[in-house]
Amino acid sequence: MEGIWMTAAFYLLAAIILGSALLVVLLKNIVHSVLWLAVCFVAMAGLFLTLDADFLAAVQVLVYAGAVCIMVVFGIMLIQRGDMGSTNLFNNQTKAAAGVVALVLAVCGYLAATTPWASPAAAVPENTVESIAEIMLSKYVIPFEVAAILLLVALVGAIFLAKEVKADARND
Incomplete structure (x- = not known):
């Protein structure tokens, strides 16, 4: 029964990570993008918890969700643009970015398909x-x-x- 819950937790956290990562890129307000970036980092910490990597989960929350997001917000505050509602505008490099993303996904898919995965997971050291x-x-x-x-x-x-x-x- 525990395996079903771990699988469900993985898929839920993966969906949260993908959704929040898309919102980081697609939202026009950069402050909202940073908030969704923090959600993505916290969901990544949740994935570390499902792998019994408590230390990495704590570091993920403290360093990335805490420090990195706060640094980005400070950077935004120091720049102080007049209208923060449209600070994350799209540009004309969308096609080039889509090509790079497709290439990265193809390489990751190839590497995942050709990697010899171990069947039983090794026990996590104490x-x-x-x-x-x-x-x-x-x-x-x-x-x-x-x-x-x-x-x-x-x-x-x-x-x-x-x-x-x-x-x-x-x-x-």
């Missing part, structure tokens, strides 16, 4: 957080810190550019 922490803070500590510094530099640069744009707009 102490996944300890292993991840040990690897991140020993073998991969330098790339981890470099990524943190790059994110900080990107944030400071974005704020600097946004303040410069605001100052130029006031001078005009």
Whole structure:
């Protein structure tokens, strides 16, 4: 009986992810797009929970649904366009984007069809957080810190550019 519930949860979460991802792309109000992006990230965390990856689910909610969406909202607030109702307008590159999406779907379909999937799923280790922490803070500590510094530099640069744009707009 548990398998039926897990399958139903997977399909429900997959439908939520696909629906919210479509809304992210199709909505004209960029703030609403960011809110649907947060819904997509939380549904992804739900998929991690169905795979018994509690740590990844928590990181997904904290980092992506929390921090990334808040950073996007801050970016929108710093830009401050007059009419936020139509800030996510379509452009004339729809056909090129459709071609890229079709190519990516074809490659993903080919890779999924040719991958030798294991029949029984391996058991999830009990102490996944300890292993991840040990690897991140020993073998991969330098790339981890470099990524943190790059994110900080990107944030400071974005704020600097946004303040410069605001100052130029006031001078005009």
